[in-house]
Amino acid sequence: MSKITTRDKLLDITFKEVYIYGYAGSSISNILKIAGIPKGSMYHHFPSKKAMVIAMIKERLTPKVREAFYIQIDDDSRAVDILSFLFKKISKNEMLIKHGCPLHKLMFEMGSLDDEITKLCHQEFIFLIENLAKLIDIGKQKGDIREEDSKSLAKFIIISSWGALSLAPNHSSKEQFLQDTKHILEYIKA
Amino acid sequence: MSKITTRDKLLDITFKEVYIYGYAGSSISNILKIAGIPKGSMYHHFPSKKAMVIAMIKERLTPKVREAFYIQIDDDSRAVDILSFLFKKISKNEMLIKHGCPLHKLMFEMGSLDDEITKLCHQEFIFLIENLAKLIDIGKQKGDIREEDSKSLAKFIIISSWGALSLAPNHSSKEQFLQDTKHILEYIKA
């Protein structure tokens, strides 16, 4: 029953367009053309392109990335298994494999160009790290891991995963990603 | 004596502009304004924006990146020392710390947008991997490393370094980079 609102449609398409073409490379006109929505409607809901992108980050990008980098675990999971499971989940996410992590991509592009967007992205980055650190802490109780600082380790894991996902799409694949992140697992095991 | 030619000036400024603003975010008009060069001169040397950027990649970006990711080593260097030295060198490169690896950034942006540029970037990526693998092979002879596949390891090291360098500039620093890559060194030592 619930119909898709103009706002929802705009945010959905803005996510895709900014994800693929970047902030600078995406255009309002094209987003509107795809959505079949006139300009006035968009500028009724958002005061500017930047405002729409910020709403998109909060309401689309952030939830997607949280979901992609999160896994449910049993209480008796070992840290190695948790990470192995996480990598397998990420590798199955075609979006991530093909275009990299949307948070990473936007953060990289906007780094020195816009403080507000950069700050927003960085907050989410911190959230991902802390979330993963919690998972590692749970796994650590099973004693199969020697690393003390879970946050530092979590950061390294996300950074490395992002790196592995950010290669040119022609040359990245599920198998390649798993191969590239294998080193992280071996490091944890050590 | 040798004066800077119009072409050289254009390539220098194009590198900076594309590095900071991205391919889509940079503009010919702005590059010309900064260079103090009229349009006709530029379009005499290059048929298009894309052609100028491709020349810039070959003649500016590639040499800079090769230099940044290369180190001279002694014949009796251990692999761990080689990498430790490399990370220290990278951490001293303010350009890399502030804006990430220009090759990585361009490759990430253009990934699914332009085959020619993507291919060019990827070739250089392969070159970096093979170069680093050679260094690792030399260090491996000293027997302080257990990894068999030097290329896979080299790829992982570059990917992870790129990831660590691609965080928002406000939150990246020499110290942070060394902290983030510390895990790689510990992995090698293991």
Added chain:
DNA sequence: TTATAATTAGACCGACCAGTCTACTATAAA
């Protein structure tokens, strides 16, 4: 000097950019 090519110079073009404006319509409360 003269002919030829290389380069510099910038006005100009149509397309597209983000954003504004006014008019219209749908909804719902009074």
Added chain:
DNA sequence: TTTATAGTAGACTGGTCGGTCTAATTATAA
């Protein structure tokens, strides 16, 4: 039925985009 509000609609604006064009200038060689 009236009035207010939320949302839809798209023509329009000033500015910038990449790229073209012709003319002027400079360098090279005969």
